[in-house]
Amino acid sequence: MFYRETGQFKTSYAADQQIFPIRQDRIGVILLLLVAFIVVPLVAGNYWFNAILIPFLIFSLAALGLNILTGYAGQLSLGSAAFMAVGAYAAYNFQVRVEGMPILVSFILAGLTAAGVGILFGLPSLRIKGFYLAVATLAAQFFIVWCLTKFPYLSNNSSSGVISVPGVEMLGFKFDTPQSRYLLVLTIVVVLALLAKNMVRSTTGRAWMAVRDMDVAAEVIGIRLMRTKLLAFAVSSFYCGVAGAMYAFLYLGSVEPDGFSLDLSFKILFMIIVGGVGSVLGSFLGAAFILLLPIFLDISLPALAAALHLPFDGATVSHIQLMIFGALIMFFLIVEPHGLARLWQIGKEKLRLWPFPH
Amino acid sequence: MVNKYKQLAIAASVAAACLGVTLPSAQAAEEQFFMLPSYRVGPYGANGQSWYGGFIDYLSYVNMKGGIDGVQVTWDECETEYNNAKGVECYERMKAKAQKAPGPIHVMSTGISYALVDKTAADKLPLAMMGYGLTSAVDGSVFPWAFPLVTTYQMQASAIIKFLKDRNNGSLAGKKIVFLYHDSAYGKEPILALQAESRLNKYSLIEIPVAHPGNEQGAQWQRIRQENPDYVILWGWGVMNMTALKTAQKMGFSREKMVGGWWSGSEEDVVPAGDAAKGYMSATWNVSGKNVPLIADIEKTVYGGGKGNLKDTSKLGTILYNRGVSAAVLSVEAIRTAQARYGKGKAMSGEQVRWGLENLNLTEARLKTLGATGLLPDVKTSCNNHEGSGKVKMQQWDGTKWVPLTDWIEGNKALIHPLFQADAAKYAKEKGIKPRDCSKEK
Numbered sequence: 048m049f050y051r052e053t054g055q056f057k058t059s060y061a062a063d064q065q066i067f068p069i070r071q072d073r074i075g076v077i078l079l080l081l082v083a084f085i086v087v088p089l090v091a092g093n094y095w096f097n098a099i100l101i102p103f104l105i106f107s108l109a110a111l112g113l114n115i116l117t118g119y120a121g122q123l124s125l126g127s128a129a130f131m132a133v134g135a136y137a138a139y140n141f142q143v144r145v146e147g148m149p150i151l152v153s154f155i156l157a158g159l160t161a162a163g164v165g166i167l168f169g170l171p172s173l174r175i176k177g178f179y180l181a182v183a184t185l186a187a188q189f190f191i192v193w194c195l196t197k198f199p200y201l202s203n204n205s206s207s208g209v210i211s212v213p214g215v216e217m218l219g220f221k222f223d224t225p226q227s228r229y230l231l232v233l234t235i236v237v238v239l240a241l242l243a244k245n246m247v248r249s250t251t252g253r254a255w256m257a258v259r260d261m262d263v264a265a266e267v268i269g270i271r272l273m274r275t276k277l278l279a280f281a282v283s284s285f286y287c288g289v290a291g292a293m294y295a296f297l298y299l300g301s302v303e304p305d306g307f308s309l310d311l312s313f314k315i316l317f318m319i320i321v322g323g324v325g326s327v328l329g330s331f332l333g334a335a336f337i338l339l340l341p342i343f344l345d346i347s348l349p350a351l352a353a354a355l356h357l358p359f360d361g362a363t364v365s366h367i368q369l370m371i372f373g374a375l376i377m378f379f380l381i382v383e384p385h386g387l388a389r390l391w392q393i394g395k396e397k398l399r400l401w402p403f404p405h
Numbered sequence: 406m407v408n409k410y411k412q413l414a415i416a417a418s419v420a421a422a423c424l425g426v427t428l429p430s431a432q433a434a435e436e437q438f439f440m441l442p443s444y445r446v447g448p449y450g451a452n453g454q455s456w457y458g459g460f461i462d463y464l465s466y467v468n469m470k471g472g473i474d475g476v477q478v479t480w481d482e483c484e485t486e487y488n489n490a491k492g493v494e495c496y497e498r499m500k501a502k503a504q505k506a507p508g509p510i511h512v513m514s515t516g517i518s519y520a521l522v523d524k525t526a527a528d529k530l531p532l533a534m535m536g537y538g539l540t541s542a543v544d545g546s547v548f549p550w551a552f553p554l555v556t557t558y559q560m561q562a563s564a565i566i567k568f569l570k571d572r573n574n575g576s577l578a579g580k581k582i583v584f585l586y587h588d589s590a591y592g593k594e595p596i597l598a599l600q601a602e603s604r605l606n607k608y609s610l611i612e613i614p615v616a617h618p619g620n621e622q623g624a625q626w627q628r629i630r631q632e633n634p635d636y637v638i639l640w641g642w643g644v645m646n647m648t649a650l651k652t653a654q655k656m657g658f659s660r661e662k663m664v665g666g667w668w669s670g671s672e673e674d675v676v677p678a679g680d681a682a683k684g685y686m687s688a689t690w691n692v693s694g695k696n697v698p699l700i701a702d703i704e705k706t707v708y709g710g711g712k713g714n715l716k717d718t719s720k721l722g723t724i725l726y727n728r729g730v731s732a733a734v735l736s737v738e739a740i741r742t743a744q745a746r747y748g749k750g751k752a753m754s755g756e757q758v759r760w761g762l763e764n765l766n767l768t769e770a771r772l773k774t775l776g777a778t779g780l781l782p783d784v785k786t787s788c789n790n791h792e793g794s795g796k797v798k799m800q801q802w803d804g805t806k807w808v809p810l811t812d813w814i815e816g817n818k819a820l821i822h823p824l825f826q827a828d829a830a831k832y833a834k835e836k837g838i839k840p841r842d843c844s845k846e847k
Contacts, residue, residue, distance in 0.1 A: 196593075206597050305617065
């Protein structure tokens, strides 16, 4: 009844081609942004900013990066954490070695550095596909972490290889409160997410999807495989790199190469699998699911155990939390193999028909 | 419109309260709250269980003996699984509760402590890193809130060299020493110190890294056999230690020429290696065993009273358990020191506990009163020296238990501490921190 596009006539090409062609979607997105930019900073506490919202946004961006590569261009990658590491260390080096480097420029350069490395490790994708490519990107994962540990120059000769980043400052304004950091992260993520949303429906995005669906056919209709695949690697790594730089500068404040382990790559991969492969929204839903559900279980289980007088100690709760988490992942994958984003889409289709079933 | 915001605020705060996170709970008047971002599951869960078991047992013990001059100790645990992001989440979750009267925070993880150094300084909460963490925090002028108490990797490496020197009639000239280390932040930390020592003592140093987790060391030991060094200093973690001992046995390298750091010298490292570990030596800053009066008393009082934290009581008196107790002893003593200045029988604020940590003076006499003689070395901190001791003991595994070989050995402070200061100065420059003037602290 409310969610229906009937009566919305497009009278110009511009109106027809906007990112959200349905008016209700536009209103929804604007409302969501208003809540994120205005309401949340007013009501959320420090814990919410530091432990939930900032990591959620950063990992959404990383998942979005991987989703561009895996979901849209069909190139399976296990190197996302490594590209984040490149971004984090690159931003650190630009910031420490170049006097007066603006932080946003550092982030962009970090993304570009990661994009360069991504192209390099994307080269095997021209010859190998599927699971074999995943193994090739695994090499990136190990090589980059090794490289950052091996060469002290990259960590500015820190004796332990751990980098501790300088404070974030922009035009004299210090981003030292959780609110200000959150707003900075949010702005960057919103801009990049809108860019991605736009990109995947452009010629580039369509070329990626053509390659994903069948690369021989894509080549036949005139899509240059090399350019398309490498571009996907570059854009994906750019997103991961910016996410990595923010992870170091706006979230943890200090990172070590071992922190960007294969585990983290898997985590990002699970985010897009649970959230929805080939969906911008799915990256956000997946990041929320993988990051927030364990925290929620962690906080609610002891309270539940206490309420029911169950003799659980901390370790048991952690084990149970892992079991529930695993079970929920399986549940969602069985019920909806296309991820949470698909559930949302089904919901929208139902809404269109509501209140009539047919 | 205003009304709507209010409703939203109420809705959000109700949601937050349901999660039980934002609202600081009302505390009774005089309580000192310890946040414990601990780990009992995950790859290092076994180590965490012993360490935090010891820590909590001592806190219970203090409570059963009437608290810290009447101030009761409370604590909350939060599982970090040794994961940095989870550690930060735990810290943020418990921060509000700890704001009023915090105990020193112990995370038992180098990665998490690095991530918390800046956060704790901003939130004015004292962070203790005993035997791990950011070692340049020894320089308290740059790091007022971080305390690498007792000793650091660098001082330990220096003490090991001193020990080896003493074994060789005071000279290591011309000797060859292999440093076999876990290729991570933790393993790389002592390299600078060992290099400085090698220039001073004229031995040749060969650094051989082992990739995490280190359960395959064939290539490294092949190289060690070719080099045929006089000593191997082992800087391992978890499964790497056991593998090193077993591979050494297979390659025929005498374990009596192997010396480990303190994370390579617990029962968890040697027992699984079986007879391959016999004769192996390691450094430690606390002794094992139950013959320390304090440990025996904890067993009697706390476990006798049914309040023990360990499920597996065979871990009582192990190296890591006793290390947890030692860390708790130092934390409680710091609070006592603060009370002596700011008012006995009162809960101490973060700033006051910080002062207590910085002016800690745990003498032999005090250790004796506590029943902890010989458990840990004497500790005296100051603004310039957040380490306070720099002493370790050498011990040898005889196949069933760790036998102390030496008295406390202090590393070469004149050589090592300038390294910390240089590193801290670099940190201050990168971060734009203005170091405080230690001569003005009182």
